[in-house]
Amino acid sequence: MPELPEVETVRRGLDAALENAVIESVMLRRKDLRAPFPDGFARALAGRKILRVKRRAKYLVFNLDSDDAIIAHLGMSGRFLIARHPVGCEAAARSEGKHDHVVFTFKDGRALIFNDPRRFGLMTVAKKSALAAHKLFAGTGPEPLRKGFSPEYLKAALAKRKGPVKTALMDQALVAGVGNIYASEALFLAGVDPRKPSHKAADHAAKIAGAVRQVLKEAIASGGSSLRDFRHVSGEEGFFQHRFRVYGREGKSCPVCHQRIFLIRQGGRSTFFCKTCQK
DNA sequence: CTCGTCCCCTGGGAGC
DNA sequence: TGCTCCCAGGGGACGA
Missing domain, CATH: 3.20.190.10 (MutM-like, N-terminal)
Structure with missing residues (x-):
């Protein structure tokens, strides 16, 4: 969740x-x-x-x-x-x-x-x-909604990696807090193919960083996404799940180009993307 | 090092 | 109705 x-x-x-x-x-x-x-x-x-x-x-x-x-x-x-x-x-x-x-x-x-x-x-x-030195936090990357998550930082971090950019975004050591839903959503917004090797995606770091921030802010404003378990402390559901552009929308039409959205597996997790809009 | 795979655990939905 | 199988937002331990 x-x-x-x-x-x-x-x-x-x-x-x-x-x-x-x-x-x-x-x-x-x-x-x-x-x-x-x-x-x-x-x-x-x-x-x-x-x-x-x-x-x-x-x-x-x-x-x-x-x-x-x-x-x-x-x-x-x-x-x-x-x-x-x-x-x-x-x-x-x-x-x-x-x-x-x-x-x-x-x-x-x-x-x-x-x-x-x-x-x-x-x-x-x-x-x-x-706390900062605690085992759970040592090695955790920058907060994406703070200044440390800059285009320059992301470019340098991606340039060092070989794996797919979507997997990199989910690595808490690269950036904190991005998981499977928002990695797919952010790469769609950025127009970057989730399969693209990180070091090649580094050229698009500014767009990716901006997209990560945008999608996280939108989701916070919607009270998060409730697929199954997630609830606010009051018991209410979030409603960002109704705003997903690609996540969970395999076979449906891309909100931009209306081509079908694809589902692939990366590192054992589902990735959703548009082959036309994401290069 | 980094990368991919498997596992932890329960419940819900799809398919038969 | 009921069974089996697969899948799920995370993260850590492995082995190559």
Whole structure:
């Protein structure tokens, strides 16, 4: 599910709802997700206040009023849902909702539930002062909506690679937060063939960088894409899935030239593109 | 190093 | 209706 626009949508919902919320308890319904919860996870969080919720790449970072931050990843199917009403909250906290793996309760009576059927998600705690060097973030490339993701940077990064440009865009070390949907969408906007070797696509770096930024901004403005699992923290769906130009549209007509859209496999993932518009 | 392949896990949809 | 197969937004561990 969640690429940068979806994670950013969740971040905004969490940040707005949980600023200054004080954690009362943390219930773990199992010992691990993609990785084990660290020892003392719940204990380190109880009584702490959430200051801000930030995002780096596809990770959410909850800054606490201690030295710690919670790091969370939605994997493919993770959801954060806020139970707003005390009654709903108590029910949520007590519930054994299928795949509700973590339940935070707050002093104000609300609850935050992390639900993740596939359990590719992750939740851990780390020192705020050492986040940039944390194993999960070291080696992560620039944020695509910040200045570091410049045409010059992308040109140099692509020039060093041999693999297809679409695979390169999905590499979190090259640029943070772009996944399978938005890599296809961005290359369509840029008019670049996803099969093109990265070093040859380097000449189009400015167009590609601009397209990545454009599609991510559009998707954030639409509240992300809900194909199956993705929901806002309120439970609402995003609606950018209705705006896909190529993703999931195999055999349908290209929005620009009306030729048929093709589906190929790259690195085990589906890629959608227009052979006429993308060279 | 970089690249491709496989795997983790559950659920939903297509096809028979 | 029910079974089997395939596929899914991510990422990390392998081996070549």
